[in-house]
Amino acid sequence: MDISGIIKDSLRYPFTDWKNILILGIIVWVSSIIGNAISLGYTSNYVLFPLICVGFITGLFVNGYMFKIIKTSLNEENKPPEFNAWTNMLIDGMKVFLVSIVYLVVPILIIILLILLLFTGFDLSILGMAYTSLESTGINPAVYLVSETLPGIENIIVITLNLFQEYSIIFICILLLIIPIFLVAIAHMAYYEGELRSAFRIKEIIEEISDIGWINLIKWYIVTGIIFLIFMFVSNIIAFIGSFLNFILISTILSLTLIPYFYMFYARTLALFYMME
Numbered sequence: 001m002d003i004s005g006i007i008k009d010s011l012r013y014p015f016t017d018w019k020n021i022l023i024l025g026i027i028v029w030v031s032s033i034i035g036n037a038i039s040l041g042y043t044s045n046y047v048l049f050p051l052i053c054v055g056f057i058t059g060l061f062v063n064g065y066m067f068k069i070i071k072t073s074l075n076e077e078n079k080p081p082e083f084n085a086w087t088n089m090l091i092d093g094m095k096v097f098l099v100s101i102v103y104l105v106v107p108i109l110i111i112i113l114l115i116l117l118l119f120t121g122f123d124l125s126i127l128g129m130a131y132t133s134l135e136s137t138g139i140n141p142a143v144y145l146v147s148e149t150l151p152g153i154e155n156i157i158v159i160t161l162n163l164f165q166e167y168s169i170i171f172i173c174i175l176l177l178i179i180p181i182f183l184v185a186i187a188h189m190a191y192y193e194g195e196l197r198s199a200f201r202i203k204e205i206i207e208e209i210s211d212i213g214w215i216n217l218i219k220w221y222i223v224t225g226i227i228f229l230i231f232m233f234v235s236n237i238i239a240f241i242g243s244f245l246n247f248i249l250i251s252t253i254l255s256l257t258l259i260p261y262f263y264m265f266y267a268r269t270l271a272l273f274y275m276m277e
Helices: 005-014 018-031 035-041 045-074 085-118 125-137 151-163 165-191 196-200 201-210 213-244 246-254 260-275
Strands: none
Touching: 005 018, 005 213, 018 045, 018 260, 035 151, 045 085, 045 151, 045 165, 045 260, 085 151, 085 165, 085 196, 085 260, 165 196, 165 201, 165 213, 165 260, 196 246, 201 213, 201 260, 213 260, 246 260
16 A cells, blocks of 8 residues: 555545544543643643643543554454443553654753753753743643643653753754654554554664655655645644634544544554554
């Protein structure tokens, strides 16, 4: 199957079971509840801490279901898996979360440290200014902790760019290199039935990409990236319209429909890409 075939199959895939889109949508909505609370001005720790806990756990279930889609797709199943074996989904979601921390958060922390050493003479005052900047824009790093994989990637990019705007091109270039490796690592872990260590066998992952073809990786990455940008554009337009109507209602509709659809699409396309010959 070529890239166009992968995209066409993945775009149709979620529609084969509307029930699963809605179930996933409910979990997505619950996992995003902290973001809605922050946007509505709830900043009390008595409110946010329970929401963070609930959001984090439900976010793991979203990760776990996406991982389940990858595993079943690798087993050549053509319909979305059922919502069952919840304990296994929670464990798999935690594994995906840990892998995202290692591949995304740790490298960015290292980059920040290097920038502080090389460009600012380890002037820690820049972190204070960055935090003030984050507060003024309403970006809360805690949101990353309760996000699913894809919003987590988006959030950490936004947060990092706000931290060091003058070095944003460095972060963008590095993240553009890291993210596809991270995604293939997730698929590699799914291929080995959730074995956590398999996500960090870099040599095997690089060899797998080489077998698929680096050109194919670039094509797939660009095409899915464009679809992601289209998805974000449509979501933002709907959210903007919703700001004049009912923000909570529009946010709920997006969480129940468009967002879970995209998650199912992306998990499917990642699995099919990993199987590409």
